[in-house]
Amino acid sequence: MGKAHAFAYRAALAAFPDIPVPRLEMIADVDQGLAAKAAHQYGFQRSSGHWRDLVNDPNVDVVSITTPNTLHREMALAAIAAGKHVHCEKPLSPSLAHSLEMVDAAEKAGVSTQVGFNYIKNPLLKLARDMIAAGELGEITGFRGIHAEDYMHDPESPYSWRIDPVGGPGVIADLGSHIIGMARFLLGPIAEVTADVRTVVASRPVARGAAERKDVLVDDVARILVNFGRGCGGTIEANWVATGRKMQLGFEISGEKGSLVFSQERLNELLFYKAGGDARTSGYVKIEAGPQHVPYGQFCIAGGHQLGFNDLKTIEIGEFLRGIGEGRVSGPDFREAYEIQKVVEAAIAASRSRSWVKIS
Template identity: 55%
Template sequence: MSDRTSLNIGLIGTGFMGQAHALGYATAEKVFDLPYGLTLRTVADVTEEAAAKAAKRFGFDSWTTDWRDLLNDPEIDVIDITAPNALHKEMALAAIAAGKHVFCEKPLAPLSADAREMAKAAKAAGVVTQVGFNYLCNPMMGLAKQMIEAGELGEIRSYRGIHAEDYMADASAPHSFRTDPAGGGVLADLGSHALATAEYLLGPITRVMGDCVTAIDSRPDRNGTPAPVLVDDVSRAFLRFENGATGSIEANWIATGRKMQHDFEVHGSKGALILSQERLNELHFYSTDDAPGRRGFRKIEAGPEHDPYGLFCVAPGHQIGFNDLKAIEIAGYIGAIAGQQPEPFGFDAGTRIQHLVETILVSSADGGWKAV
């Protein structure tokens, strides 16, 4: 691939995340000085209508209803998987066997054993991988990590994280890939983000104690007949970190009124940080260095000083958005394919998150602490 000036992308799936990825490639090529040009070669979906519409809308050269066509095209360099969770393993392993680089949305696989198999296969084949955790690409998230590592918060003592939305709050909403046990449940779907953020900021989690709850115990199947729900709707876990801090996370997809609450609080001996994805361009900082009577959380607004915000907008406080985070993630991945940097969040990292998810689920079933 060293003689290529452009990478050809094959995208599987045209739903919410498929659209985000397609827009991310288009934006990344325009915003960043990438080592390769990016060509949207072929998009695949299960229906002709969805595939053809996506190809026309996002500028793919062609479309197909069979994702295997992407593997058989020698011109395609990257297979990007945004299909339902239960299909990730089959698609990724087939792409790896075909010698393609693979970008897969989270969760990497419903079982950590499957994720490990995928990571092992990718390493053996020498392909570059990425798992979709674009919230970690927020410049304000990076600033928080820098401040923590620089000791601006002092000794880190406690952590709280939550990822809550309400897209499954309606009990009449039918079964989907999300409620299929082969697809995961809320801890895999949203909790994976909360866990990835916790470890990104504070380092390894060493012990967990989970409480995973199915609040809506049945949903209509494709025939409208009530069928049992066998996955979690709300999951919480207490955490112990290697650095001595303690904390908790919550994953909740029935949080009525919440559309995108991916928040964290970090509390240290000298200060604290708060960030909410609902206001992703703001990081709030409390410092005990402030004089008594003058203390309080102060807002740090995203601006050109917080790389790579300045590549998107030269003016502070004008904000970047969700799709921009996906473009940042893609730019890092393309840099890894070119050998300019390690994989930003490859299959090994995705396996780690799935192992945490699985350990919390086991802990909830057993009712006690588990070592990670």
Template identity: 55%
Template structure:
């Protein structure tokens, strides 16, 4: 018997738009889903741009007006992969039309906007997802299971960083990422990932203090241009964290980290051992056991394999590795399963045991971001986190 189809619309065809497309193309070939995925429409800034992307990505139709996509009754799922400042209007329109929404992070430029989006989804009863794709790594699930199982004892400290170098070159032109209308700089753009990881692994963050620094204070208005534009967002942000469990920690968000293309990394120390991870080698997890014989102590490497669900859907052999777009396929699976599931709607990290991040999680992460920025503006004074992060 043929499965029913679920129609997908995509707004935006850049890096993340391509990744969403690949995820949708592969998800029902890799995983058992109750429906087949059909790529029905792609929207971009112009009709020509949308048509080129639709042909490349496998969408049936294209439009230069995202509102046309949202209004189409044949589309049940909308992916939003545009700059942050556009997320709110697009998501609210899709939600109002009864569509399920997968939105890239951060959910919105401001905490207030994110709350409006989450409440709209909750009221309309649609399913949501936020693009915290690094949470989908089987090694992240393993780390969380090991922590919950007491394998490193009582957790004491967390050290996390998300560092890249895509803004390290001072000749890099001013772009939408530097527009304060998008909610901030390195912290909200890439730091939101390490905040999401910290919450996934160790639970709610209840207090922060932070510092922001803008080190490249102006950028060329275009490649090679002499005219420059002021940069008014953070290049580097650091913060101290306190978790509800009593664990203390630090995070750094840095897009000037020369030589680092994806240092999404953490180390968690407990009374009986430690866990260390870096996205630069994301098919590996490092484990230190304090109970080992003194002459044999040291971090050991656990290599991803079919035993670490859902690695086996991609490869039957351990150590052969999965990649970035595979994480997006897992994210698509969890989002689509949340649509098919009859569990309470608008679930957050606990949904169906999958670690699915809905709009509520997007709000919780932005509560931490907002608190860090407020602390930095107030000279690093501690700021308590609001109730949504609990």
């Protein structure tokens, strides 16, 4: 993620010439050698082997946090205390209470924040949200969402920070936060949930090939039933042991007048079905991303030439910097990340109690 952020800060001005000019001032890594190498590779002016040097430097105005989850809170609070604007990768922190502490600190200090839910920066997802808001699907009747990958499907892959419970829950936070955030982006707040959250791989080796193993205490699969505040229901799945899947982040939204289907595996396509047509010729229409879908044209003047992951990250960073320049929230900010985390925590509680849990 550090590389993705570095790419995005370098590309943001080229795509969005109206934003404040980003100067790549300082980069920090786990030691000075790695930091110096990264500074050379990504074009930063200076480097440090300690993150505190970066957040306390008077020439740094914006801090990006791209570390494992357990470090987010300490780094963010230090940066906020130093008056910096903060971009932090998701999830915001392992603890809901600590996330709220980060929200309160940022809002009290008046700094801008953003959290790395870059998938919703896709111009086709913005189109989908606009179509829903305009009533093109009519009353929404259902949502089916999933984020499934397979990077943890091998039971011999080593125990790591991702499955250390000190860092919070497992896939429901790591991948689930993306599809929960996407659901909220498209349809608004989730009012209540019930869930089945389970561990599939019971233990993992402490290192690749090691005989010693550690018990896995976080979830590998989460299946959630949701009711939205707008009145419709739906399902959400998060799964990092879905063998063969690399990026199945997607949704199907059904409405009285039509439906929309999207998958990050084909992120430049949105499928739209309009009800009521001739039964002989009706079906899903493929909408291909192009310059008519802002800000696609900032990257390429020709439709069908495809945006990619790093372009979405560049859109995210460009919007963040523009928001700082204009003194407004660009989102998703710390507050929205906290709201997403409330759904995660409610789903875990619902799975334990085998009941419906309302989102406060």
